[in-house]
Amino acid sequence: xxxxxxxPVTAVVQRIEIRKLRQGEHLILGFSIGGGIDQDPGQNPxxxxxxxxxxxxxxxxxxxxxEVAGLMMGDKVMQVNGWDMTMVTHDQAxxxxxxxxxxxVRLLVTRKSLEQAVRHSMM
Amino acid sequence: xxxxxxxxDTDSGIILHSSPDSxxxxxxxxxxxxxxxxxxxxxxxxxxxxxxxxxxxxCIREAxxxxxxxxxxxxxxxxxxxxxxxxxxxxxKLDELSIPQGIKDSELNSVEAELSLQLQIYEAARxxxxxxxxxxxxxxxxxxxxxxxxxxVKQLQESAFQLRLxxxxxxxxxxCISAPRGLGNSDDSSLSDSxxxxxxxxxxxxxxxxxxxxxxxxxTDSPKPLPGPSPSPxxxxxxxxxxxxxxxxxxxxxxxxxxxDLPPIEHSPWTESSLDxxxxxxxxxxxxxxxxxxxxxxxxxxxxxxxxxxDVALPLPLSTHLRLCHTQSNSAPTTPEMHVRRQLSLRVxxxxxxxxxxxxxxxxxxxxxxxxxxxxxxxxxxxVYGNPAYHSNSETDDSNSEHSAPxxxxxxxxxxxxxxxxxxxxxxxxxxxxxxEHNSLGSQAYPPGPGYHLQPPQQRSGPSFYRDYYDDGMxxxxxxxxxxxxxxxxxxxxxxxxxxxxxxxxVHPQCAVRPLPPHVRLSRAPSLREYSQHPPxxxxxxxxxxxxxxxxxxxxxxPSSLDRQGAVRVRNIPGCESPLSQHQTxxxxxxxxxxxxxxxxxxxxxxxxxxxxxxxxxx
Numbered sequence: 001x002x003x004x005x006x007x008p009v010t011a012v013v014q015r016i017e018i019r020k021l022r023q024g025e026h027l028i029l030g031f032s033i034g035g036g037i038d039q040d041p042g043q044n045p046x047x048x049x050x051x052x053x054x055x056x057x058x059x060x061x062x063x064x065x066x067e068v069a070g071l072m073m074g075d076k077v078m079q080v081n082g083w084d085m086t087m088v089t090h091d092q093a094x095x096x097x098x099x100x101x102x103x104x105v106r107l108l109v110t111r112k113s114l115e116q117a118v119r120h121s122m123m
Numbered sequence: 124x125x126x127x128x129x130x131x132d133t134d135s136g137i138i139l140h141s142s143p144d145s146x147x148x149x150x151x152x153x154x155x156x157x158x159x160x161x162x163x164x165x166x167x168x169x170x171x172x173x174x175x176x177x178x179x180x181x182c183i184r185e186a187x188x189x190x191x192x193x194x195x196x197x198x199x200x201x202x203x204x205x206x207x208x209x210x211x212x213x214x215x216k217l218d219e220l221s222i223p224q225g226i227k228d229s230e231l232n233s234v235e236a237e238l239s240l241q242l243q244i245y246e247a248a249r250x251x252x253x254x255x256x257x258x259x260x261x262x263x264x265x266x267x268x269x270x271x272x273x274x275x276v277k278q279l280q281e282s283a284f285q286l287r288l289x290x291x292x293x294x295x296x297x298x299c300i301s302a303p304r305g306l307g308n309s310d311d312s313s314l315s316d317s318x319x320x321x322x323x324x325x326x327x328x329x330x331x332x333x334x335x336x337x338x339x340x341x342x343t344d345s346p347k348p349l350p351g352p353s354p355s356p357x358x359x360x361x362x363x364x365x366x367x368x369x370x371x372x373x374x375x376x377x378x379x380x381x382x383x384d385l386p387p388i389e390h391s392p393w394t395e396s397s398l399d400x401x402x403x404x405x406x407x408x409x410x411x412x413x414x415x416x417x418x419x420x421x422x423x424x425x426x427x428x429x430x431x432x433x434d435v436a437l438p439l440p441l442s443t444h445l446r447l448c449h450t451q452s453n454s455a456p457t458t459p460e461m462h463v464r465r466q467l468s469l470r471v472x473x474x475x476x477x478x479x480x481x482x483x484x485x486x487x488x489x490x491x492x493x494x495x496x497x498x499x500x501x502x503x504x505x506x507v508y509g510n511p512a513y514h515s516n517s518e519t520d521d522s523n524s525e526h527s528a529p530x531x532x533x534x535x536x537x538x539x540x541x542x543x544x545x546x547x548x549x550x551x552x553x554x555x556x557x558x559x560e561h562n563s564l565g566s567q568a569y570p571p572g573p574g575y576h577l578q579p580p581q582q583r584s585g586p587s588f589y590r591d592y593y594d595d596g597m598x599x600x601x602x603x604x605x606x607x608x609x610x611x612x613x614x615x616x617x618x619x620x621x622x623x624x625x626x627x628x629x630v631h632p633q634c635a636v637r638p639l640p641p642h643v644r645l646s647r648a649p650s651l652r653e654y655s656q657h658p659p660x661x662x663x664x665x666x667x668x669x670x671x672x673x674x675x676x677x678x679x680x681x682p683s684s685l686d687r688q689g690a691v692r693v694r695n696i697p698g699c700e701s702p703l704s705q706h707q708t709x710x711x712x713x714x715x716x717x718x719x720x721x722x723x724x725x726x727x728x729x730x731x732x733x734x735x736x737x738x739x740x741x742x
Contacts, residue, residue: 032395032396032398049280093404
């Protein structure tokens with residue numbers, strides 16, 4: 001998942017729709033994110049390109065809404081409800097994902113296995 | 124061209140003229156003169172022709188580069204514009220450094236070399252792609268080629284990265300980022316310089332995607348221009364070797380550049396955050412608190428002091444808000460007891476009757492007021508109001524206002540009341556357990572336990588208190604803490620409190636002036652009860668003083684957390700000199716803590732609502 005700044009990014013993405021779980025006053029997404037342009041990308045254990053400052057899924061709660069929706073640990077979040085997630089700070093990403101008034105978040109995620117699958121199918 | 128005919132005509136004319144002998148000298152003069160002029164004319168015309176020829180060449184060259192024939196191309200009448208084939212700058216030079224030297228890391232090196240070549244190829248393909256004036260079919264095929272190249276680049280990058288990892292060099296790859304840039308530069312210059320560079324030794328790689336084969340290490344001196352994708356007659360313009368940094372170079376310099384020009388946003392360590400909690404502005408510091416909701420276990424562990432401080436920063440906005448509403452409580456010095464007692468009720472809506480405000484203000488300005496506050500707990504005063512719950516308020520004025528407070532609370536609280544459970548959570552948490560009167564909805568949802576370490580006010584206000592707590596190593600029920608707090612400090616606290624007060628007062632007189640909202644004290648009642656039940660366990664005064672002092676100092680030393688929060692800064696009151704100083708003074712005020720607590724747990728937007736709701740719950 002490398003890209004050239006200023007150039008359009010091509011990625012094989014999967015559309016994932018997470019229905020937030022309402023628990024009392026909380027909306028539960030069932031996953032954790034890491035990364036963002038304000039974090040050290042070199043420490044990201046999930047990215048292939050260690051300069052990638054994208055938002056990555058670092059944990060998926062078993063049985064949680066995210067897992068049900070098909071989100072997987074290590075996925076890179078490209079968009080949330082149409083908002084770009086490849087050039088945002090960690091907090092911005094969190095904000096987008098945890099909006100109180102949105103019960104559903106639609107993610108575009110990309111992951112290695114997806115790309116490989118597509119690549120193999122093309123070869 | 125017409126010029127030629129003219130010339131020839133004139134030539135003949137001259138001959139004609141000159142041949143007959145003309146008797147008059149004047150005539151001769153004229154003749155020689157015209158002759159000279161004509162000669163000059165001819166030379167000029169010759170030059171013009173040369174220029175036109177040159178122009179034609181240039182136009183064609185330009186057309187080869189741009190793909191379009193310039194309108195300046197001098198066409199002879201009836202002549203058709205020449206067919207021009209565009210040439211792509213397909214030649215480039217790779218840095219020697221990127222070409223494997225020696226045997227070590229041979230695999231990695233070769234992959235890198237391939238990668239750098241592939242990058243160039245990709246770049247060329249991309250340019251072809253962007254070319255205008257193409258038929259659809261051509262465009263499509265070029266797009267495909269481009270994508271194909273891109274894929275290869277990615278593959279190579281991947282494998283290079285893997286290799287790098289294997290070799291223990293996990294440094295981020297600059298190549299993918301910077302190489303294209305370098306390419307772009309070189310490309311631009313190549314257009315103009317290409318002629319000069321033709322003789323340069325270059326490794327050229329055709330831009331044709333199908334030539335993927337083995338672009339790898341060619342010795343630098345073997346020029347090997349391959350035909351571009353569109354067959355182009357004539358020489359292929361070569362790209363200059365210029366500033367394409369090698370991968371290695373880039374890599375080595377990458378770290379340097381990182382140091383030199385840091386990105387506008389500073390890197391913080393890579394963290395992950397669970398999305399199961401509501402969004403909070405404070406991320407790092409309050410993280411411990413944010414975890415609370417998810418882990419309901421009763422943890423006796425209090426957050427580190429720093430964490431508390433970080434939390435402290437939050438309340439600022441709220442407190443300012445309070446101030447604006449005139450609801451700010453008197454800036455009571457930060458005594459643990461006071462603080463605990465008032466926690467619940469600090470948030471007073473604008474509903475305060477003007478009368479009370481005036482009274483409070485008048486008093487607040489003077490230290491005496493504080494004295495009154497501190498007197499709070501003397502047992503003898505309890506009897507005055509008959510209600511044990513209220514006995515804590517030694518100040519008659521305040522207590523009066525308290526009693527009346529419920530009636531003051533205005534509509535907003537009721538409106539917001541539906542929000543109660545959430546709003547109440549932090550502030551009420553420990554009160555809930557102790558406070559039977561306020562069985563707030565939040566209590567069920569949030570067991571008192573987890574609230575412990577979340578409650579900044581307690582910890583902040585009374586370091587001694589929570590230290591005790593630690594020492595004992597047990598988790599006390601909330602009531603216990605409170606009780607202890609009360610018992611421990613009553614006498615010693617007064618003195619220390621005064622110290623604080625005096626320090627703070629001169630700096631921020633405005634803070635001091637704020638009257639305490641009447642019903643603030645209502646909330647404390649339970650704690651007082653507790654207090655009465657537990658035998659006082661006096662702490663040596665010295666100890667308490669020390670604690671308070673050290674705590675105070677600590678407060679002053681921790682500016683950073685505040686600055687980090689954009690929200691806090693934004694909401695600063697203009698009147699205050701600096702967020703920091705303001706913050707400190709605020710901390711000493713009881714209400715802030717409460718605010719803070721709440722802020723940490725909830726979204727800023729909801730604060731106002733919460734206030735209202737809180738009030739409502741009290742009522």
